[in-house]
Amino acid sequence: MNGRVRTPALVLHTRALQEADLIVECLGEKIGRFSVVARGARKSQRRFGGPLELGTRLDVEVIVHPGRDLHGLRHCEVTVPLRAIREDLDRIIGLAYILELVRHTAREGMADPELYGLAVGIVDALEATPLIGEALILWELALMAQAGHQTSPLLLAHEAGFGPATTALFVRLAKGDPTAQLPEPAHQAMRAVLSRRWQEIIGRPLRSAQLLNAAASGLSAAAHFPHAQNEVN
Known part of the structure; x- marks a missing residue:
């Protein structure tokens, strides 16, 4: 072009x-x-x-x-412009993670309206409400699929070590069931699986993943990572 x-x-x-x-x-x-x-x-x-x-x-x-x-x-x-995100460190960390993934999945000079829609949609959602949880997992699965790396929810659940009940819950979540809420240990296990998957796809660990995983586990990023603002920037 x-x-x-x-x-x-x-x-x-x-x-x-x-x-x-x-x-x-x-x-x-x-x-x-x-x-x-x-x-x-x-x-x-x-x-x-x-x-x-x-x-x-x-x-x-x-x-x-x-x-x-x-x-x-x-x-x-x-x-x-951003308003709510810039005032909330956990949202800033979530934004850094999202944008790092988009940078590595978008192709230079190649239009991809679907990818653009995924990217602006998740940023809008993060601006509206803190978004560390099932919604982010769903978005990552959609992004992987858009980038040509679609994976079976059953395979991801097996890799996370889920039992039958949690596997069934995760499959419902992957199909878009808004009532499917993972228990906290399962959520952390799936975050670890997704981090490994992205490392395989991108070829290196994501810089923002450690901060995101802390926020996703319910910890205060500001308390546990006092220099997080500098890391994100």
């Missing part, structure tokens, strides 16, 4: 470039994963309508340069 493309986009990652600029990595509904330079974004938010934070949604016009790592940015405006 080349030329100018106008697309909704989700901010996946940012890093500083010199004193005033940001390199912003996004998932675009129409162009997949891409990176641009946002000139002056570190010094002024006014021109973009808000801060270019992780998880914010944008309306962008990108000048696509095939074969390059960085593309041109003709227009960029924040359309859906």
Whole structure:
């Protein structure tokens, strides 16, 4: 794909470039994963309508340069800023985990509207309510399937060491039954299974997984990981 493309986009990652600029990595509904330079974004938010934070949604016009790592940015405006997430450390950790998974499953320059819908849907849900539990597990299973790594719920339950009753409960959950709630030990066991699966898919451990697993087990990330904010950033 080349030329100018106008697309909704989700901010996946940012890093500083010199004193005033940001390199912003996004998932675009129409162009997949891409990176641009946002000139002056570190010094002024006014021109973009808000801060270019992780998880914010944008309306962008990108000048696509095939074969390059960085593309041109003709227009960029924040359309859906974060509010609740940025005030809650556990939600920040959840967001970091979600975006790390999306970064590693999205393909650069390859449009995937279904993946974009999964990504913005889970961020919207996290903005609305803390989302550490069955909803996140369901989302991860959907993301694996979208990325071509669909796995049988029975196989996952076996790997987690579930007995017959918990296996039946997990199968109901995997089919979308909102009343299926895993006991806490089973939930932690499934989190460990998913962490291993993602490591196999991605080829390395997820940086955010340790913090997420602490939050998912009902612990306070702020109390048990006092430097968690720095780790996420």
